[in-house]
Amino acid sequence: MSHPKRAEIFTRDAERTTWHDETLWFVRQKRDKAVYAxxxxxxxxxxxxxxxxxxxxxxxxxxxxxxxxxxxxxxxxxxxxxxxxxxxxxxxxxxxxxxxxxxxxxxxxxxxxxxxxxxxxxxxxxxxxxxxxxxxxxxxxxxxxxxxxxxxxxxxxxxxxxxxxxxxxxxxxxxxxxxxxxxxxxxxxxxxxxxxxxxxxxxxxxxxxxxxxxxxxxxxxxxxxxxxxxxxxxxxxxxxxxxxxxxxxxxxxxxxxxxxxxxxxxxxxxxxxxxxxxxxxxxxGRTQQLGRPDFRASLKCIRCGACMNTCPVYRRSGGHSYDFTVPGPIGAILSPNIDMRQHASLPFASTLCGSCTDVCPVKIDIHTQLYKWRQVIAAADEIPASKKWSMRLLSRVLARPAMYELGGKFARTSLRFVPHALTHAPGYNPWAIARELPEPPPQSFREWFKQTNPKP
Amino acid sequence: MTATARERILAATRANHFEANPLPTVPQFTGNDSVERFTEVLQSIGGKLCAYQHASHWPK
Missing domain, CATH: 3.40.50.10420 (NagB/RpiA/CoA transferase-like)
Structure with missing residues (x-):
């Protein structure tokens, strides 16, 4: 089972999720107070x-x-x-x-x-x-x-x-x-x-x-x-x-x-x-990790758990969602070394905000390693097919300004008419499970800029 | 002959040795006022410092 699916089980209990989040943030604040002293x-x-x-x-x-x-x-x-x-x-x-x-x-x-x-x-x-x-x-x-x-x-x-x-x-x-x-x-x-x-x-x-x-x-x-x-x-x-x-x-x-x-x-x-x-x-598996120059710094870990206490994903998804002995950001860079296929979703369980790197007492570049693992996992074709194909499609669209502009127009128009049940269907758009899509704007920024700043 | 776990681990570790910084010297870190620090930490956990010049000044 992937991290998002396990996290979904944990977050079903909203009260516990909030409590877990706040409790670990309290520990993070205690850490800050001790560090600043x-x-x-x-x-x-x-x-x-x-x-x-x-x-x-x-x-x-x-x-x-x-x-x-x-x-x-x-x-x-x-x-x-x-x-x-x-x-x-x-x-x-x-x-x-x-x-x-x-x-x-x-x-x-x-x-x-x-x-x-x-x-x-x-x-x-x-x-x-x-x-x-x-x-x-x-x-x-x-x-x-x-x-x-x-x-x-x-x-x-x-x-x-x-x-x-x-x-x-x-x-x-x-x-x-x-x-x-x-x-x-x-x-x-x-x-x-x-x-x-x-x-x-x-x-x-x-x-x-x-x-x-x-x-x-x-x-x-x-x-x-x-x-x-x-x-x-x-x-x-x-x-x-x-x-x-x-x-x-x-x-x-x-x-x-x-x-x-x-x-x-x-x-x-x-x-x-x-x-x-x-x-x-x-x-x-430690000597194998030592042989990976991009990831060997993970072996510096002293198992303090600070990266977990600060991680917004860990705090709101719980340790069991990682399904690995060492959960959280550090676990997400240690686990693919042990079994990349089984733990392929873990390096994606991060916002890459870098807070884990900031608090790490031995200065492991955790969020950089998470980003690098994503590249290794994608190159090994271990990401879900839906993500793979959507990323390929998106890279084509983003590489072609005309296609991007056309796609934007299509999305702004169609989103006004497509039923909410379809745009927020959990199987189709997991992003929208706990979020609302913004109201589609009538025009793009580029169109607005052209309109408000006409060429002399 | 099969290698022992010791031989395997040492060989795999040695094969992955890399160029790195020398071992740094650990300084003494003597710049802080230890009494002030002790007081701060004591108070942060709910304690109260009672300071006396001499043991004979302690309250009976």
Whole structure:
């Protein structure tokens, strides 16, 4: 199903759409306030961009440096070319431990690899411990936002979910009561966990450490209680030096939620005594993206979600309309690299206003890449036939002034007589589903100009 | 012999290395008044700053 069709499902509930739009705009405003309070913010953005670009330019060297340091620290380092290999490595570690109780903190990579359903198919149940992720997991949904996975839900939805799965009172919608219920429910899972899986926000080549940023402390609780910690990371998460981290931690939380810093920024360098720390380095299409000069900058992404909060299309179409692990503008430039045919409609889910580029903390030229993907997709003949033929027709008309003038006259005349039901037929003119066509003017601008400015 | 995932990833990554800027130096950013900044952030989240010259001046 294409993005417009999925977006149509979301926008059927106008009240929810407006609420979603306003909520994310509120987060964008919080971001602005936090950013304006830091005079060197633009300098930090430029530094972050340069550090990431430099790292990508010699990524293999930094991967090897990271691996050597991590191994020297007693960390088990694994490599996975794709999602299947990643999932198999995780399952293998779980089976070696004879573990049955597994918890996971927020990790977009494991979502990307569809780890949860894979483990379930192999008889292993996994519990997401981030509150938003747990809510969507109970509802058998995917996260709709990178940082705010349940942002598409209202407290009434959460109340109904907890009533069904956690035994809260029917109709209970008090956020404090619901959060406490989740806390009690998750606490038992934390205490029983034998294996804890986490994502990775940054990996430092110089020290062989991984850094995990959360607000709930769930990752810290889980990995410190369990005897085995598995940290899954995309290979693009590397930064060269510990000193580079200070740039990114100042950008991440401000860009994501408008906070000065994430509540927890935890460094994992070596396993605690008697415990194991595994790091899985995952490619899953990243080296392919690295090989596309026009699109490799997308690998600089630090998953803050700022581009989503500011995007007028994302805010009014919801994260699930993208049908990709990473929704929003950044997802729309990452997804065609994974499967161009399946995600061909996503680079078109943008007004190209450039707001995403303006707020990106690592200065990814997101809207330029969206425009470039459109060209690649059109050249590969992956756009709908109706769009293809209408664009071809339009290019012919626009290239011929006489034909354009004639077409304009025809449209101005015919629109006065064609019935509204035809001009606004949803199957024929999706543009007009929520819009009215303007009243056809009696003459074109050119005709008006000639008439009002007659040649002497 | 089949290449390992490590070998495949490193080879694919190395094949796509490109010319780029050197690693920049991260400056200290010491130009800000940290007390003023702390106060601003504290107040923005609803806090109130109580400043005393010495611990002995703290209210009992």
């Amino acid at each position: 830091v005079p060197e913010f633009q300098e930090l953005r430029e530094l972050a961009s340069q550090i990431k670009t430099h790292t990508l330019s010699r990524l293999a060297d930094y991967l090897e440096q990271f691996e050597a340091q991590a191994k020297a620290n007693g960390v088990h380092v694994h490599w996975a070319s794709n999602a299947e290999e990643h999932n198999a490595i995780v399952l293998d570690i779980i089976r070696q431990q004879n573990a049955t109780s597994i918890v996971k903190s927020k990790s977009m990579l494991t979502e990307e690899c569809h780890l949860n359903p894979y483990l379930l198919r192999h008889g292993v149940e996994i519990v997401d411990t981030d509150l938003g992720e747990r809510i969507v997991q109970l509802r058998q949904e995917s996260p709709s936002h990178l940082v705010l996975p349940a942002i598409h839900l209202k407290k009434e939805d959460v109340g109904a979910t907890f009533f069904k799965h956690l035994g809260t009172a029917e109709g209970e919608v008090d956020p404090q009561v619901l959060t406490e219920a989740a806390r009690q429910h998750l606490r038992a899972r934390f205490l029983a966990a034998e294996v804890a899986i986490s994502g990775v926000n940054f990996a430092i080549a110089e020290t062989g450490s991984v850094v995990v940023c959360t607000n709930e402390g769930n990752a810290d609780l889980a990995v410190n209680l369990a005897r085995v910690h598995i940290a899954s990371m995309g290979i693009e998460k590397l930064i060269p030096r510990l000193s580079d981290l200070s740039v990114f931690t100042r950008l991440l939380a401000r860009s994501a939620t408008g906070q000065p810093a994430t509540t927890y920024t935890s460094h994992f360098s070596r396993p605690a005594a008697g415990k194991e720390l595994h790091v899985i380095l995952v490619d899953n």
